[in-house]
Amino acid sequence: MKQVIPYIGRFAPSPTGPLHMGSLVAAMASYLDARAHQGQWLVRIEDLDFDRNVAAADQQILATLQRCGMQWDGEVCWQSQRQHYYQAALEQLGTHVYPCACSRKEIADSRLRMGEAASQIYPGTCRHGIAAGKTPRAWRLRVPDGAASVFTWQDRLCGMQQQDLAKETGDFVLKRADGFWAYQLAVVVDDAAQGITHIVRGADLLDSTARQWYLQQLLGVPHPVYLHVPVVNNPDGEKLSKQTGALAFDRGDNDLLHEALLPAAAYLGLSLPAGIATIPEFWLSAIKAWQTRYP
Numbered sequence: 001m002k003q004v005i006p007y008i009g010r011f012a013p014s015p016t017g018p019l020h021m022g023s024l025v026a027a028m029a030s031y032l033d034a035r036a037h038q039g040q041w042l043v044r045i046e047d048l049d050f051d052r053n054v055a056a057a058d059q060q061i062l063a064t065l066q067r068c069g070m071q072w073d074g075e076v077c078w079q080s081q082r083q084h085y086y087q088a089a090l091e092q093l094g095t096h097v098y099p100c101a102c103s104r105k106e107i108a109d110s111r112l113r114m115g116e117a118a119s120q121i122y123p124g125t126c127r128h129g130i131a132a133g134k135t136p137r138a139w140r141l142r143v144p145d146g147a148a149s150v151f152t153w154q155d156r157l158c159g160m161q162q163q164d165l166a167k168e169t170g171d172f173v174l175k176r177a178d179g180f181w182a183y184q185l186a187v188v189v190d191d192a193a194q195g196i197t198h199i200v201r202g203a204d205l206l207d208s209t210a211r212q213w214y215l216q217q218l219l220g221v222p223h224p225v226y227l228h229v230p231v232v233n234n235p236d237g238e239k240l241s242k243q244t245g246a247l248a249f250d251r252g253d254n255d256l257l258h259e260a261l262l263p264a265a266a267y268l269g270l271s272l273p274a275g276i277a278t279i280p281e282f283w284l285s286a287i288k289a290w291q292t293r294y295p
């Protein structure tokens, strides 16, 4: 008998608009992997960027998932209701965290001095305290120095990954200058709280994994297993998103099987038998195809 491994996965959309094909591919990948492992599939609404949230987009996303035949397990969770947990984690991190008084412009100016390669890196200005007369704006996590800043993990599809946080991100933000919680902290706290064992998401998040891995280590929570699937690009080669003109595929009464599910499965490289006629039939075949393609 095949051994069943404990599996809790999740899909974590931001309610910045209706689901588009890019987000459907990510949702489908996480759903199929959970079902292929006889695991649970949770949905979490990542609504911490109050400037980008679109009213009712969360309900629209949930309705589209259901129209696509993707039923989640348990209760949906909203990050906006969990902010006290992020505060508690920030406090738990103690002296690993420090206030930063730099404005966007000051960081950009020091990056210019560091050259093009350093464009994503925080220069460490406030590491040893804030200059007199300045007020704290954001909270940053100190990354380790030297060899300890190199993190290595295994991705199920992309293989062995390595990132040097000191060289590639620098001390990163956990609470933003606008008062919003940063994605990196919230996602680690919630994955741990929900007991997520497997993360399946778009490859655009591959380079966030080392930061999350380090936070998991500091907070003493388990590292999930990672699988990053290719992201859908528009014809200009940009990641499909609302900003790059991705359209909602669910118009309420259209044929989601042929217009959305089958194209998304093809994008994931799943070979399905011809003649699938219903959404339940689609999922039965897609789970089998997923097991072959992403064992």
Ligand SMILES: [Zn+2]
Residues within 6 Å of the ligand: 099, 100, 101, 102, 124, 125, 126, 127
């Ligand atoms: Zn600073």
